[in-house]
Amino acid sequence: MKINLRDNEHFKIYGTDTLEGPFHRFNEKEIIKVSSVSANVAYLAKNSAGIYALFSTNSTIIKVSVKLDQPPNMVNMSPIGQCGVDIYLFDEKKKEYQMVGVGKPQLNEVFYEDRLITFNESSMRKFILYLPLYSSAQEVFLEFSENAVVKPYCHNNDKRIIFYGTSILQGGCVSRPGLLYSSIITRELGMPILNFGFSGSALLEKEVAEIIAKRPSQKLFIIDVVANARLVLKERLEPFIKEYRKYQKKTPIIITNRIPFAFDKFDKDLKEELLRLDDYMAKVASQQENVYFVDVYRMFKNNVSEITCDTIHLNDYGAYQFAGIMMEIMKKHL
Numbered sequence: 001m002k003i004n005l006r007d008n009e010h011f012k013i014y015g016t017d018t019l020e021g022p023f024h025r026f027n028e029k030e031i032i033k034v035s036s037v038s039a040n041v042a043y044l045a046k047n048s049a050g051i052y053a054l055f056s057t058n059s060t061i062i063k064v065s066v067k068l069d070q071p072p073n074m075v076n077m078s079p080i081g082q083c084g085v086d087i088y089l090f091d092e093k094k095k096e097y098q099m100v101g102v103g104k105p106q107l108n109e110v111f112y113e114d115r116l117i118t119f120n121e122s123s124m125r126k127f128i129l130y131l132p133l134y135s136s137a138q139e140v141f142l143e144f145s146e147n148a149v150v151k152p153y154c155h156n157n158d159k160r161i162i163f164y165g166t167s168i169l170q171g172g173c174v175s176r177p178g179l180l181y182s183s184i185i186t187r188e189l190g191m192p193i194l195n196f197g198f199s200g201s202a203l204l205e206k207e208v209a210e211i212i213a214k215r216p217s218q219k220l221f222i223i224d225v226v227a228n229a230r231l232v233l234k235e236r237l238e239p240f241i242k243e244y245r246k247y248q249k250k251t252p253i254i255i256t257n258r259i260p261f262a263f264d265k266f267d268k269d270l271k272e273e274l275l276r277l278d279d280y281m282a283k284v285a286s287q288q289e290n291v292y293f294v295d296v297y298r299m300f301k302n303n304v305s306e307i308t309c310d311t312i313h314l315n316d317y318g319a320y321q322f323a324g325i326m327m328e329i330m331k332k333h334l
Contacts, residue, residue, distance in 0.1 A: 001148060002065075005053055005129070005140040012152035014192045015051035015131075017215060022069070023048040023137040025196060030211045040201040041208060048131035049170045050163075050182055050195025054155070055129070058122045059148035062087065064103040064129075065113040069136040072105050076310045077173045079105050082134040086178045087116045088187070090126035097128060097187045099178055105132075126153060128187070130178045133171030134199070159219035161185075161193045161330065164212060166227045168259065168322075169197025172313040179316050184323035185330070191219070202228040204236035206243040213247035220333055221251050222326070224296075226258040226277060227312075234280055241284070241291065252333045253291045255281050259322060260297055260304050262311035292333070299325045 003010050006020060018027050026034065026045035035042035046069065064085055072079035080086070085103035090096070101116035119125075122145075131137045144150055163169055163182055171180040178184075182195045196212055202225040212221075221244065226233065241253065257278050264271060278295060285293040300307065300321060307318030314322060 001146050001150075002141050002143040003150060005142060008152065010150045010152060011053040011055045012154050013051065013053050014155070014186075015195060022046065023051045023131055023140070025049070025051070025194075026211060034205070034207050034211065037205045037207050038201055038203065041198050041205070044170070044198045044201060046136040047134055047170065048137040049133045049197055050180060050193060051131045051137070052183065052186075053129045054126070054153050055150060056124055056126045056153050057144055057148055057150045058124045059144035059150065060119045060122050061143075061145055062101070062116045062127070063113065063143040064116055065141045065143070066103060066105070066111070066132075066137055067139040068105070068110045068132065069138055071108050071110050072135075074134060076313065077134060078175050079107065080176045081171065081174055081179075083132045084176060085132065085140070086130050086176045088128040088130075088178055089117075099176075102176060122148075124149070128178070130176075130180070130183060133174070133177050133180060155190055155192050157191045158217055159191065160215070160217050161191055162196065162212060162215065162218055162221045163193060163224070164196045164202065164208070164222070165224035166197060166202045167199035168227065168312075168314055169195060169202075169224060170199050171197065172199060173309040174314065174316050174319050179319050181314065181319040181323040181326065184320060185327055188323070188327060189330075189334075191334075200228060203232060204229050204240040206239055209240045209243035210247070213244040218248055218251045220254065220330060221248065222254045222256065222330075224256045224258065226256075226274070230273070230277065233277055237281070238284055241288065250290060254329065254333065255285055255291065255293045256296045257281065258297065259307070259314065259318070260300055262305055262308060294329050296322075296325055296329070299328075
């Protein structure tokens with residue numbers, strides 16, 4: 001029994017407000033709108049980063065088939081992280097999600113099929129399926145045992161956390177989709193998250209602020225753009241927040257500095273510039289209601305040189321550290 005992941009009678013999709021077609025983070029009108037100011041954001045908004053499905057089933061087998069817009073082609077990410085899927089099972093005894101299967105893409109191919117998991121006996125179980133981080137999932141089908149029950153389930157809290165940021169937020173360079181730090185947070189807090197990480201392109205355009213602000217049911221908005229917007233931050237941050245506030249009057253906003261990069265300690269001028277930007281962001285936050293600046297840079301305590309895969313982008317170890325740091329911050333505002 002093969003079912004399209006877009007079938008809302010069987011699956012609940014989170015991480016996007018698009019209701020049909022490819023699993024994009026912006027809809028077609030929004031992509032056209034943002035393309036006038038950033039072709040990169042227009043392209044990256046089609047990547048499926050942070051999009052996931054909740055469902056329960058008594059099937060003894062789950063298989064996946066995925067059609068992508070491009071094959072794996074990145075040097076600093078695994079093919080599974082860029083184009084694969086992974087699936088988590090909710091352990092009823094431990095009350096936690098555990099990764100139990102991976103859909104592995106084929107090199108040089110835009111279509112793949114894989115068996116995610118097999119069970120010896122039928123029992124209703126809850127699952128999360130995470131979609132690719134740096135590719136657009138054009139179509140996704142899941143295959144189950146004949147006559148299996150497959151039904152959606154929902155988060156208990158429908159208020160959403162919104163992240164806007166860089167390639168680090170989009171998932172560079174974790175080994176698989178479920179290790180995206182916003183997805184780790186979703187599993188821990190049980191709250192839906194919209195991930196608007198745009199690799200190399202988080203440049204605080206007002207058009208992006210408007211698109212994000214129009215998303216309903218926002219509980220918290222987090223801005224983490226320094227790694228991309230360092231040179232335009234003082235010019236664009238306040239207009240970006242002003243545009244967002246036109247539609248989200250009271251939603252708390254957290255502005256963060258960036259994570260530590262491996263080479264920071266060797267560049268005195270850069271360190272001084274980053275400190276000046278910290279002071280600027282703190283001042284902006286202090287002058288506005290319900291806006292907060294948080295210094296995440298100095299919350300990394302252990303093995304800082306080991307948190308990235310390439311001196312900049314988080315590896316799996318770094319993603320777990322950062323998820324813990326962000327949850328500590330977020331819980332004060334939820």
